[in-house]
Amino acid sequence: MGCCSGRCTLIFICTLQLVLALERQVFDFLGYQWAPILANFFHIIIVILGLFGTIQYRPRYIVVYTVWAALWVAWNVFIICFYLDVGGLSKESDLLTFNISAHHSWWSEHGPGCVRGEMPQAPGVRTTESHSYITVMGCFMDYQYIEVMHSSVQILVALLGFVYACYVVSAITEEEDSFDFIGGFDPFPLYHVNEKSSHLLLKPMQLST
Secondary structure: OHHHHHHHHHHHHHHHHHHHHHHHHHHHHHOOOHHHHHHHHHHHHHHHHHHHHHHOOOHHHHHHHHHHHHHHHHHHHHHHHHHOOOOOOOOOOOHHHOOOOOOOOOHHHHOOOOEEEEEEOOOOOOOOOOEEEEEEEOOOOOHHHHHHHHHHHHHHHHHHHHHHHHHHHHHHHHHHHHHHHOOOOOOHHHHHHHHHHHHHHHHHHHHHO
16 A cells, blocks of 8 residues: 555656646747756656556656656756856856857746837848847846746756655665565475475375386
């Protein structure tokens, strides 16, 4: 009963992680945040692997998910430090875009209540865009705090997944060990039974001779 309850909870946590990862992936794509996009991609793959291992009683897959959960927590701690300018990091840098572009978080211009001030193109100037944004005003919350909230939720869910994954692996391993103890995976008892029956069949033939 305990293992079943733990598996059901872990399945729910993995499903929730997939929903949160897909939501985050969409906004990272909109902001051209290439490093988080790659991290989210690997996260989705590993969570699917952990979900499959939980459903199919594959403890090795769940162990991989457990290791990744710890790494995922570390990654989101880094993201929080990045947006809060901790340890020499700066949210104004192009680190998350691999210095390919000057894009920043999508929430920096599209946060709740944000109003963008636009400056039309100067005459005779040709650019790929019809306008450029010069100001963002009226935001109810700064974009860095929105990103911190996203990462905090990811950390909380990953920690829950880590705890339940350890519990499920332990429960499955104990079930396998108990099954081995009663001979569930031991081929020798069957061999000894067959050997004993064949010996009983040969014994009357020897007595008759």
